[in-house]
Amino acid sequence: MNTLAEENYLKSIYHLSISADNVSTNQIAAALNTKASSVTDMLKKLAEKALINYTRYQGVNLTPSGEKIAINIIRKHRLWEYFLVEKLNFKWDQVHDMAEEMEHISSAELIDRLDEFMGHPRHDPHGDPIPDSEGRFKTAELKPVSALMVNQCGIISGVRDHTSPFLQYLEKQQLTIGKKITITDIIEYDHSVALKTDTEKEVHISREVANNLLIAL
Amino acid sequence: MNTLAEENYLKSIYHLSISADNVSTNQIAAALNTKASSVTDMLKKLAEKALINYTRYQGVNLTPSGEKIAINIIRKHRLWEYFLVEKLNFKWDQVHDMAEEMEHISSAELIDRLDEFMGHPRHDPHGDPIPDSEGRFKTAELKPVSALMVNQCGIISGVRDHTSPFLQYLEKQQLTIGKKITITDIIEYDHSVALKTDTEKEVHISREVANNLLIAL
DNA sequence: TGCAAAATTTAGATTAGTCTAAATTTTTTA
DNA sequence: TAAAAAATTTAGACTAATCTAAATTTTGCA
Ligand SMILES: [Mn+2]
Ligand SMILES: [Mn+2]
Ligand SMILES: [Mn+2]
Ligand SMILES: [Mn+2]
Numbered sequence: 001m002n003t004l005a006e007e008n009y010l011k012s013i014y015h016l017s018i019s020a021d022n023v024s025t026n027q028i029a030a031a032l033n034t035k036a037s038s039v040t041d042m043l044k045k046l047a048e049k050a051l052i053n054y055t056r057y058q059g060v061n062l063t064p065s066g067e068k069i070a071i072n073i074i075r076k077h078r079l080w081e082y083f084l085v086e087k088l089n090f091k092w093d094q095v096h097d098m099a100e101e102m103e104h105i106s107s108a109e110l111i112d113r114l115d116e117f118m119g120h121p122r123h124d125p126h127g128d129p130i131p132d133s134e135g136r137f138k139t140a141e142l143k144p145v146s147a148l149m150v151n152q153c154g155i156i157s158g159v160r161d162h163t164s165p166f167l168q169y170l171e172k173q174q175l176t177i178g179k180k181i182t183i184t185d186i187i188e189y190d191h192s193v194a195l196k197t198d199t200e201k202e203v204h205i206s207r208e209v210a211n212n213l214l215i216a217l
Numbered sequence: 218m219n220t221l222a223e224e225n226y227l228k229s230i231y232h233l234s235i236s237a238d239n240v241s242t243n244q245i246a247a248a249l250n251t252k253a254s255s256v257t258d259m260l261k262k263l264a265e266k267a268l269i270n271y272t273r274y275q276g277v278n279l280t281p282s283g284e285k286i287a288i289n290i291i292r293k294h295r296l297w298e299y300f301l302v303e304k305l306n307f308k309w310d311q312v313h314d315m316a317e318e319m320e321h322i323s324s325a326e327l328i329d330r331l332d333e334f335m336g337h338p339r340h341d342p343h344g345d346p347i348p349d350s351e352g353r354f355k356t357a358e359l360k361p362v363s364a365l366m367v368n369q370c371g372i373i374s375g376v377r378d379h380t381s382p383f384l385q386y387l388e389k390q391q392l393t394i395g396k397k398i399t400i401t402d403i404i405e406y407d408h409s410v411a412l413k414t415d416t417e418k419e420v421h422i423s424r425e426v427a428n429n430l431l432i433a434l
Numbered sequence: 435t436g437c438a439a440a441a442t443t444t445a446g447a448t449t450a451g452t453c454t455a456a457a458t459t460t461t462t463t464a
Numbered sequence: 465t466a467a468a469a470a471a472t473t474t475a476g477a478c479t480a481a482t483c484t485a486a487a488t489t490t491t492g493c494a
Binding site: 003004034035038039041042045056057058 | 480481482483484485488490491
């Protein structure tokens with residue numbers, strides 16, 4: 001099949017493709033913590049295998065078969081994250097690196113049985129959708145808290161920043177996936193936001209946090 | 218830490234050390250399906266890292282730190298096999314290759330929680346002991362069925378051959394781990410063995426099968 | 435629109451792991 | 465106990481994935 005490195009590149013290209021239809025060499029290098037020259041080498045290899053469309057100096061995008069592989073890796077990543085949190089009681093900020101390794105376990109049968117064992121979860125611990133075995137999934141329309149008005153409410157359904165410090169901060173504030181919140185105030189001066197959870201807890205978050213916390217209305 | 222290849226070599230050396238205290242280059246090559254020259258290269262590398270004792274032309278054995286790593290890989294392998302059979306309902310003949318990949322997942326915390334999740338199983342689906350997180354385990358004294366006399370009985374507790382065809386055959390004959398059997402006859406001519414299970418089922422097995430099926434008395 | 439800066443690719447190395455073929459050492463055996 | 469055979473190591477190559485430094489192409493802005 002594909003090597004671990006190839007799989008990581010395809011996944012990165014997939015994620016970067018969300019916000020632009022052509023992905024640049026430097027973007028990939030930054031995402032994977034490698035050098036642009038290494039990326040160029042790999043792009044040639046992936047293009048050779050018809051997993052990406054690549055024109056020198058013009059960036060890349062995934063072919064249908066490349067996208068299929070990428071989505072499968074993401075499915076495995078998110079199912080393992082769910083397993084680690086729901087079955088092994090890890091916190092949502094602890095599971096990313098482990099899933100980064102586990103997503104490369106190759107057996108399709110294994111992942112389908114894992115999916116079934118857990119009752120076909122629809123979302124991973126960070127609120128991201130888990131593709132089904134055919135690669136199908138739908139992305140909910142989420143807005144950052146910073147886009148809400150005073151008195152609007154919604155359900156915390158995702159995060160834009162997946163780093164540990166951010167996730168730990170949210171957990172401490174009890175701002176976790178599934179919680180209902182209502183905006184109580186927006187401070188003009190620094191765009192910080194005051195809100196309350198359904199347990200009437202009052203929380204005040206910075207503009208940056210509000211930008212990275214996603215809501216379904 | 219160690220690369221996947223290094224881990225596989227250490228594990229192989231460990232297994233081969235059971236029946237001889239020095240393991241030869243060719244034995245390792247056969248076990249890992251590589252060439253002797255590749256093995257020599259790796260032995261130099263492992264000796265350099267002080268994981269094995271290696272003298273040119275004289276074979277190798279594990280140092281204490283090499284053994285510790287090997288046992289940890291085996292612990293992970295067997296725990297994942299147990300998981301696959303007990304939680305994901307795989308058959309005992311289907312899990313080896315998957316565990317071969319999963320044993321390289323690095324997190325110690327993960328494997329300890331997996332162990333706990335499953336209730337600290339003592340044996341894998343093939344009857345092999347699962348080392349605890351300190352690497353401790355005890356090997357039961359097992360005998361092949363071929364070493365029993367007529368009318369002796371015992372509990373099926375392990376297999377010497379881990380290949381699918383053998384495991385499938387045993388399963389079909391209902392000769393699985395935990396079953397109690399009694400020898401009813403031993404045929405002089407071909408050393409085949411007749412036995413009955415606790416459900417009174419009569420089974421006749423060849424000398425070869427009797428040699429590879431292990432019993433605790 | 436034309437140059438400087440930024441982005442990207444190429445050239446040339448390096449490391450890990452593997453291989454084949456040849457050389458060397460050990461073991462067997464006549 | 466000296467060949468012959470078997471086992472092992474060395475020599476030299478190859479692939480995958482990286483890197484640094486230099487060359488090339490694109491882009492942006494004066
Ligand atoms: Mn990964
Ligand atoms: Mn996630
Ligand atoms: Mn393995
Ligand atoms: Mn086993």
